Amino acid sequence: MQILNGKKTAKEILDTLEIDVAQRAATGKKVPHLAAILVGNDGASETYVASKVKACNQIGFISTLIHFDDKVAEQRLLEKIEELNEDMSVDGILVQLPLPAHISEKKVIESISPLKDVDGFHPENIGRMVLGEEEAFISATPHGIMLLLEHNKIPTKGKHAVIIGRSHIVGRPLSILLSNNSKPGNCTVTVCHSKTINLKEICLQADIIVAALGVPKFLKVDMVKEGAVVIDVGITRVPDAGKKKGYRIVGDVDFDEVAPKCSYITPVPGGVGPMTIAALMKNTFKACVERN
Numbered sequence: 001m002q003i004l005n006g007k008k009t010a011k012e013i014l015d016t017l018e019i020d021v022a023q024r025a026a027t028g029k030k031v032p033h034l035a036a037i038l039v040g041n042d043g044a045s046e047t048y049v050a051s052k053v054k055a056c057n058q059i060g061f062i063s064t065l066i067h068f069d070d071k072v073a074e075q076r077l078l079e080k081i082e083e084l085n086e087d088m089s090v091d092g093i094l095v096q097l098p099l100p101a102h103i104s105e106k107k108v109i110e111s112i113s114p115l116k117d118v119d120g121f122h123p124e125n126i127g128r129m130v131l132g133e134e135e136a137f138i139s140a141t142p143h144g145i146m147l148l149l150e151h152n153k154i155p156t157k158g159k160h161a162v163i164i165g166r167s168h169i170v171g172r173p174l175s176i177l178l179s180n181n182s183k184p185g186n187c188t189v190t191v192c193h194s195k196t197i198n199l200k201e202i203c204l205q206a207d208i209i210v211a212a213l214g215v216p217k218f219l220k221v222d223m224v225k226e227g228a229v230v231i232d233v234g235i236t237r238v239p240d241a242g243k244k245k246g247y248r249i250v251g252d253v254d255f256d257e258v259a260p261k262c263s264y265i266t267p268v269p270g271g272v273g274p275m276t277i278a279a280l281m282k283n284t285f286k287a288c289v290e291r292n
């Protein structure tokens with residue numbers, strides 16, 4: 001069994017980006033600028049946005065964090081996005097989800113210029129991703145998982161990948177990417193969800209399992225074939241009085257029992273999470289290069 005070390009792979013990607021940015025700066029070219037919008041005070045969202053801003057600062061990107069309180073009017077948010085769409089200095093815009101119930105996520109996502117939509121949530125980018133077009137921004141978590149497989153040379157051609165979870169952000173786009181005629185890719189993909197019958201039997205046929213349903217320790221050892229590759233997308237906060245922060249992050253895989261049976265497995269934390277950040281930085285760099 002080998003650990004798929006997302007922290008290490010993400011660092012390699014960020015180190016390369018840092019060099020690329022320095023090269024742009026040295027030749028008088030624009031450096032990437034990410035604008036992140038956070039609405040409200042959800043602890044997890046605050047942490048995620050802070051990690052994104054920190055990554056920008058580490059590798060020489062410019063970042064702007066715009067923080068609205070949770071009562072902000074939808075119109076105010078849309079106006080801000082319009083301002084960022086028109087701001088030539090801004091290359092990438094992300095609005096951290098979820099948003100408060102009175103704000104339409106659909107309206108917000110569709111208001112972001114597809115050329116600056118580094119989260120890859122805009123229908124235009126999702127359409128381009130489905131068509132396998134190079135211009136597409138691919139949302140950060142599925143993109144990060146593909147990069148993790150690529151950098152660690154995990155064979156995917158002809159493999160049966162089972163994805164548990166059909167979210168717009170992870171399961172669904174990942175099912176398209178893994179089935180694409182690409183490298184990595186060329187998997188036969190099964191997407192499972194809460195209404196799936198015989199989930200265990202389907203998982204037992206998987207060469208690659210991606211657990212992306214958001215239920216801590218859901219994937220048990222009796223659901224995994226010997227030698228499978230297991231990717232854990234879960235990041236649930238579970239109260240833990242023994243921790244300084246009062247919680248710990250738990251994945252969707254029962255790591256201790258599943259790990260010995262795998263060929264490769266991602267840990268939580270230190271697996272998919274850092275790769276998501278690396279993929280977002282890659283998208284922001286791409287936005288900058290393509291817009292300039």
Ligand code: GUN
Pocket residue numbers: 094095096097098119140141169
């Ligand atoms: N909420 C959960 N994941 C994400 C993500 O990748 N991007 C944004 N903007 N919000 C999220």
